[in-house]
Amino acid sequence: MTELELVADKLLSLEDLSRRRCGWRTYSQRTVFTNGVFDLIHPGHLTYLAQAAALGQRLIVGVNSDASVKGLKGESRPIMPLAARMQLLASLFFVDGVIAFDTDTPLELIKFLRPDVLVKGGDYQVEDIVGYREVIGWGGEVTTLPFLTGHSSTGIIERMSSSGLE
Ligand SMILES: Nc1ncnc2c1ncn2[C@@H]1O[C@H](COP(=O)(O)OP(=O)(O)OP(=O)(O)O)[C@@H](O)[C@H]1O
Ligand SMILES: O=P(O)(O)O[C@@H]1O[C@H]([C@H](O)CO)[C@@H](O)[C@H](O)[C@@H]1O
Numbered sequence: 001m002t003e004l005e006l007v008a009d010k011l012l013s014l015e016d017l018s019r020r021r022c023g024w025r026t027y028s029q030r031t032v033f034t035n036g037v038f039d040l041i042h043p044g045h046l047t048y049l050a051q052a053a054a055l056g057q058r059l060i061v062g063v064n065s066d067a068s069v070k071g072l073k074g075e076s077r078p079i080m081p082l083a084a085r086m087q088l089l090a091s092l093f094f095v096d097g098v099i100a101f102d103t104d105t106p107l108e109l110i111k112f113l114r115p116d117v118l119v120k121g122g123d124y125q126v127e128d129i130v131g132y133r134e135v136i137g138w139g140g141e142v143t144t145l146p147f148l149t150g151h152s153s154t155g156i157i158e159r160m161s162s163s164g165l166e
Contacts, residue, residue, distance in 0.1 A: 010090035030056030033115035035106040039078040044151030053094035065102040105130040122147030
């Protein structure tokens with residue numbers, strides 16, 4: 001496969017995800033799950049995702065659909081449409097799969113996937129992470145990773161706006 005075909009192969013449907021998760025379980029591969037908007041990817045995203053990948057053998061990233069983002073962050077967001085956000089995440093060598101969700105939270109996706117590890121960045125408290133009770137309930141782990149200060153998508157947008165680039 002070409003590099004772009006390798007990236008495209010990581011863009012998963014629920015059926016793809018189910019099939020791959022079964023295979024990973026067969027070989028006792030720990031599946032790590034995280035989720036987010038990932039609009040305007042920045043070093044904070046990259047740092048925490050790389051560390052998340054090190055928590056297991058497979059990293060799956062759930063990405064909010066455009067409609068879901070608008071419900072969470074307002075009509076002006078996202079800047080980058082879903083397809084672009086997913087492709088950029090899938091291009092990271094330490095990401096094994098990317099899947100979109102259209103709901104306000106990834107709870108149903110987490111219950112479907114049953115990851116061994118659920119992780120978010122340090123801007124969250126562990127107990128507040130959606131899916132915390134469920135993942136703990138089936139014996140999984142829930143954790144946060146260090147927040148890289150000074151990096152946020154909102155910050156990028158604000159800096160662009162103040163410099164008249166928007
Ligand atoms: N600076 C950072 N350091 C570490 N993790 C981060 C950082 N910023 C965001 N994250 C994590 O990345 C994931 C996606 O977050 P999100 O897309 O909301 O990023 P954001 O930069 O906070 O965006 P926004 O500014 O629009 O809220 C979340 O799990 C979040 O905890
Ligand atoms: O990019 P964000 O804002 O960190 O992503 C949100 O995370 C929420 C989180 O999982 C709550 O614990 C989630 O509910 C929401 O849908 C966004 O993915």
